[in-house]
Amino acid sequence: MTIYYVNSATGSDRNGGTDQKSAFATLSKVESLGLKPGDSVLLAKGSVFNEQFDIKHSGTETAPIKIGSYGTGAAPVIHSGGDGIHSLYASNIVIENLKISNTGGAAIYGGDVTNWTVRNVEIAKSGMSQDAGAVTFRNSKNVTIEDSKISDVKGDGFWIEKVAVVKLLNNTVTSANGSTADAMQVNDSSNVLIKGNHLDQTHADSPKGVIVLVRATDAVVEDNVLTGGGFGISALAGKTVAIRDNDISGYHGYSWSFAVGLGDQGSARDYDISGNHIHDGAWGVAVSGATGSNYSLTNIKVHDNVFDDLTQAALKVDRPASGSFTNNTIETGVKATSISPAIIDAHTFSVSNNHTVANVETTLASTETKAAATTEPAVDSAVVAVHDNLKILTDADAARHGNLLENDSSDNDTLVLRRFGDETVGKHGLTVTGEYGVIHVDQEGNYAYTLDDTKLPDHGDHNGYVSESFSYGTDDGTSHHGDANTLTVFIHADGVLS
Incomplete structure (x- = not known):
């Protein structure tokens, strides 16, 4: 397991x-090396x-090949007339903490x-x-894209x-442009899991929309904020699709514009569309299809959604379909x-138990207040982080080990290291190069x-010492974050630990 460093300003391929x-x-130069499982390439x-950076070799599940960055300052940038990062047939790869721009093809x-x-x-x-x-992936398996x-x-x-x-988790897309974008x-x-993303097509020059799902099987689209475009979610065909707890708004431009639409490119079965806030658009949920199509649209459940500020109906069903529209x-x-x-x-297609209100915001606020009054107040799971110190000698060649969380605490007795320095700590950990050494955390x-x-x-x-500090952030495994804290490494050059 080797770490390779690449510096476009001061490096040399003869090094x-x-x-x-x-x-x-x-x-x-890196492409010519024949990377092996566990190797890292830090830019x-x-x-x-x-x-263009071609990744030609594979890692393993326990020892992936990592492409990342080191040092301080702005993220390293890849420009290319082709793709930014390109790979065929490689497996077990991690790409993180980079910037890719001005490419002729895909960034990745x-x-x-x-x-x-x-x-x-x-x-x-x-x-x-x-x-x-x-970001393009085709004919592949087990792909995660997050926090990008x-x-x-x-x-x-x-x-x-x-x-x-x-x-596709916690990503942001702002303005994907082009006639088919x-x-x-x-x-x-x-x-498929599409969760926690913020996707905004408000200022894009595309006449299309935000999310398209074509012939998806076992898909969940939840907790996203979707804004603009000709439509919000076009779940054209598929089976076992859940679209829930999304905020969908600002979809305009066409008489057919919808927040959620299905049935236009194939059969749709077992859809659960619930908990969404759909507003500032044309149609709400459109169970429709191309003229003359005979797709099967079955078991489409639309329930517990909120619809407001729409120029068309909350629900449109103009093709043979089975399902229900309830408790909206x-x-x-x-x-x-x-x-x-x-x-x-x-x-x-049954319609029942839907509610009309004069003002959605007032009603929702009242509902939340009542819920809070009838529910035991949640205990804020406080997280307390304590400053850490490490003292080492200059003649200590081996890595020095410790745990940043052993002196920290949380109310639910769970602690997770989420950030170290200015980077996210992923499931495979994180390696950071400091001023005087290299540290790996998990x-x-x-x-x-x-x-x-x-x-x-x-x-x-050699009378004295030097030091360097690393900031870190924790949480309790949910959304309760502790205060940021630091690890300070004291390096004593006089051979005495004080």
Whole structure:
């Protein structure tokens, strides 16, 4: 397991590349190495690489190949006339803490890959050829993309096609531009989770929308904020699809614009559409389809949603379908349903127990107040973090181990290390290069600090010490965060620990 360093400003491809003072200069040099499981490639912050980075080798599940960054300052940037990062057939890859911009193709392209994680990657102005999504995965398995930002790209923000097990978590897409562009498109994929994303097509020049799901199987779309576009979620066809607890608004431009639509490109079965706040648009939920289509639309349940400020009905059903529209809240002035007479006569789509209110915001606020009054107040699970110190000698060559959380506490007796420095600690941990050494941490708070004595200043008689500090953040496994704290490493050059 080797760490390779790449610095476009100070490196040289004639160097060995295994420490910061002998960093490589180019990504093409890294491509020639034959990376092995557990290897890491760290790009110097502040570096700019004008080349496509091809990942040709695979890690293992327990020892993935990692592409990340080191140092201080702005994230390293990859520019390319082709793709930013490109890979075929590689497995067990982690890409994190980078920026990719001004690429002709995709910022990240993976085809026939397995077990990829992309996290905390910023993407801007990719897809100048308009032929690809900013992040594209095809014919792959186990792909997770999280905590990443995509802005002002040409083509879809995400293009996911024929991927088994895909998680798109806590990402931001702002303005995916182009005549066929959506913020996020997922085609012919299974076990899909789209959660916690903020997708905004308000100022995009695309006539399309925010999320497209085509022929999805076992998909969950929840807790997202979706704004703008010609539609919110177009779940055109699929089976076992849950669309819940999303905020969908600002979808305008067409008489057919909808917050949630299905039935236009295939059969749809077992849809649960619930808990969404749908507002400032045209149609609410559209159970529809292309003229002349004979797709099967069965067991479509639309319940416990809130609809307000719509120019059309909260529910539209104009193709043969079975399902129900129940227990929804609809603001006065919004038509509740628009259901074709033939479907009404067939008694296959029931409507019951829906509520009309004069003002949605007032009603919701009242409901929340009543709920709070009848429920025991939640105990804030406080997290207390205590400052940590590590004292080492300059002659201590081995890594020094400790745990950042052993002196911290929380009310529920659970602690997780979430951030270290300015980066997120993922499930595989995080390696950070400091001023005098390298430290690796994991989510359980364990750390290993290895001193690099070549970085120490010349103290003459070595009377004294130097130090460096790392900030970290914890939580209790939920949303209760503790105060940020620090680990300070004291490096004594006089051979005495005081």
